[in-house]
Every structure is written in structure tokens, then in C-alpha cells.
Amino acid sequence: MFRWADNITAGDTFTMKISIISGSHRKASQSEKVGHFIQRTLEEQKLCDETWLFKLAENPLPLWDESIWEGNPEWKKHLDPLSAELASSDGFVVISPEWHGQVPSGLKNFFLMWGKGELAHKPALIVTVSSADGGAYPVAELRMSSYKNNRICYIPEQIIVRNVESVLNDDPAKNNPDADGYFRERIKYALGILKEYAQAMGQVRASGAADLSTFKNGM
Numbered sequence: 001m002f003r004w005a006d007n008i009t010a011g012d013t014f015t016m017k018i019s020i021i022s023g024s025h026r027k028a029s030q031s032e033k034v035g036h037f038i039q040r041t042l043e044e045q046k047l048c049d050e051t052w053l054f055k056l057a058e059n060p061l062p063l064w065d066e067s068i069w070e071g072n073p074e075w076k077k078h079l080d081p082l083s084a085e086l087a088s089s090d091g092f093v094v095i096s097p098e099w100h101g102q103v104p105s106g107l108k109n110f111f112l113m114w115g116k117g118e119l120a121h122k123p124a125l126i127v128t129v130s131s132a133d134g135g136a137y138p139v140a141e142l143r144m145s146s147y148k149n150n151r152i153c154y155i156p157e158q159i160i161v162r163n164v165e166s167v168l169n170d171d172p173a174k175n176n177p178d179a180d181g182y183f184r185e186r187i188k189y190a191l192g193i194l195k196e197y198a199q200a201m202g203q204v205r206a207s208g209a210a211d212l213s214t215f216k217n218g219m
């Protein structure tokens with residue numbers, strides 16, 4: 001078995017892992033609900049072989065500080081297991097609620113941590129969440145300022161889950177049938193595209209052209 005990042009030769013078989021980051025700090029958040037729906041869809045549609053859902057609920061990561069660069073053992077305890085999960089992923093779904101027209105600070109903090117290429121040159125689908133008709137601001141913010149040094153690659157497709165309380169609930173009685181049906185189909189479509197990018201971008205990393213040792217940070 002090979003990962004997509006390995007050298008690819010005809011006849012090889014591959015495993016694909018998609019990881020989902022739920023960017024809300026709130027317990028039992030709507031982002032987490034959407035994250036579980038996305039994880040289930042990836043598995044039921046057989047879009048990948050493995051999934052991993054990481055929640056920022058209740059702030060599992062402290063605010064970044066520079067001892068991270070000095071190998072502080074406390075930081076290593078937090079980061080090493082996450083680094084391994086992210087590094088073994090071929091693609092990502094980044095879920096962000098709109099809070100005061102922004103991405104939650106815990107999610108921006110998360111993006112400061114990954115300097116070893118864990119996310120680099122791997123595709124990501126942005127999914128944003130609003131209890132009303134918001135959700136565009138976090139899309140714009142993520143596309144503008146969350147990728148430079150970690151080099152995550154947002155695909156052009158995105159999902160904005162408006163009126164999130166009335167869709168993607170397990171209990172059909174809580175769903176607005178039209179909107180719910182639309183989001184279920186649209187998410188399936190977007191995840192299908194993400195899968196194709198994940199397959200294709202393995203070749204970018206395997207080519208060696210995107211080596212990170214010389215130009216460690218983005219410009």
C-alpha cells in the first residue's frame with residue numbers, strides 16, 4: 001500500500017485519508033454537527049479510506065508562543081500526535097463558523113502551528129457555518145490569510161451552510177426539507193471534487209518541485 005504522496009507507478013494501490021477540522025471553540029457546536037455529517041458522507045460515499053475529525057471545542061491548543069520553536073516538551077505533547085495525523089492526510093475540510101464576521105481566533109491559532117509541511121500542497125475544502133445568512137466573511141478570511149507558511153491549498157469550490165440549525169440534523173423533523181436536501185447534495189458534490197484534487201496533488205508533492213527546505217516560508 002502507498003500513500004498518494006509516495007512515488008506513483010502504474011499498478012500501485014493507494015490509501016487516501018481526509019481530515020476534518022471543526023473550527024468552533026463551542027461545546028456541541030453547529031460546526032461539529034456539520035463535521036460529523038461530512039465525515040459520514042466521506043465514509044458512506046467511499047470517497048476515501050480513512051477520516052479523522054479534530055475539534056477545537058474547549059480550546060485543546062494553547063495560544064501559540066515562541067517556545068514552540070525551542071522544542072518545549074509541553075508543546076510537543078500537544079502537537080506531535082496532531083502533527084502525525086495531519087502529515088498522514090491527503091486532503092482537508094476546514095469548517096469555520098462566522099463569529100462577529102470573523103474566523104474564530106482558535107482556528108487562526110491552529111494555523112500557526114504547522115511549520116513542518118503537514119498541510120503543504122494538500123487540497124482543502126472550506127465549509128462555513130452561520131445561524132442566519134452570514135458565512136461569507138470567514139470564506140474570504142481563510143482564503144486571504146491562513147495558508148502562507150503552512151501552504152494549504154484551498155480548492156475553488158466552497159460550502160456556506162446558512163441557517164445551519166435547520167439543515168443536516170439527524171432528526172428529519174428539525175430540517176427544512178428543501179434546504180436540507182440541497183446541502184446534502186452540494187456537500188457530496190464538493191467532497192467528490194476534493195477527492196480528485198487530493199489524488200492529483202499527491203503528484204505535486206511527489207515531484208519534489210514543492211520541496212520546503214530552501215524556501216521554508218511563503219512570500
Ligand SMILES: Cc1cc2nc3c(=O)[nH]c(=O)nc-3n(C[C@H](O)[C@H](O)[C@H](O)COP(=O)(O)O)c2cc1C
Nearest residue numbers: 024026029030031097098099100101129130131134
Ligand atoms: C461569538 C459569536 C459571534 C457571532 N457572530 C455572528 C456573525 O457575525 N455572523 C453570523 O452570521 N452569525 C454569527 N453568530 C451566530 C453563529 O452563526 C451561530 O451561533 C453558529 O451556530 C456558530 O457556529 P458554531 O455553533 O459552530 O460555533 C455568532 C455566534 C457567536 C457565538
